[in-house]
Amino acid sequence: MIDPCSATRLPAELPSDPMRWAKAWLDEAVSKQVQRNPNSMTAITVGDGGQPAGRVVLCKDFVADPGYLVFYTNYKSDKVQHLENNQNIALLFHWDVFGRQVRMEGEAVHSPAEESDAYFASRDWGSQIGAWGSDQSAPLESRAALISQVGKRAMKLGVQAAKNLTSIAVEDRPVIARPPHWGGIRVWPRRIELWIEGGDRIHDRARWERSLSRREHDLFDVGGWSGTRLQP
């Protein structure tokens, strides 16, 4: 089996497992810490009137088989409101240092609640409070209003002296439950493109497609990948 991280070109016979390739590239970027957030990806949703909107999120899980990715966010945010009306989503990774790009297009669903609970519990305590503190994407009067809102909500969660969270001793920190409006988004790609930079702009590029049909809320039946090489 060809190692995706040592390949400088896509093999003449296109691999049948492009998600494994993408995951190997992501894992390499993370293990070598090639940038501050090597797992960052741009997520593009479609809002009212067909207007696309992109923003960076962090890929927190990548399951190559059967093939989905997970990011975490506020379910009341603009991006998730877009997904309520149109579950189509595009994801984009770019690791400049490796000359690699991965593009994906597919459908987004909420992660199972238990999975979001487990991830939330693994986050650092300050970030757990932050998830309660911010109504992501809602308008805000001022930075001071936000700090005051976070403080008040922290107190409601049982936190004392909420102004300086890091100064609170670990044994004095109340357990913070996951907010119901915060959790994972699973993205199931139906299309993936791998791109490797080439000299003189003669890059290497191929796109794979598969069938995707929803079986249960968060589970899809997927077909095999079929690849096509593309001109750069």
Ligand SMILES: Cc1cc2nc3c(=O)[nH]c(=O)nc-3n(C[C@H](O)[C@H](O)[C@H](O)COP(=O)(O)O)c2cc1C
């Ligand atoms: C490096 C980086 C990582 C980010 N990671 C996340 C993330 O994992 N989840 C998230 O909701 N927002 C994340 N953000 C903030 C988003 O880019 C965005 O500002 C926020 O989610 C609101 O987007 P929306 O109003 O379109 O929903 C990140 C931003 C940057 C620059």
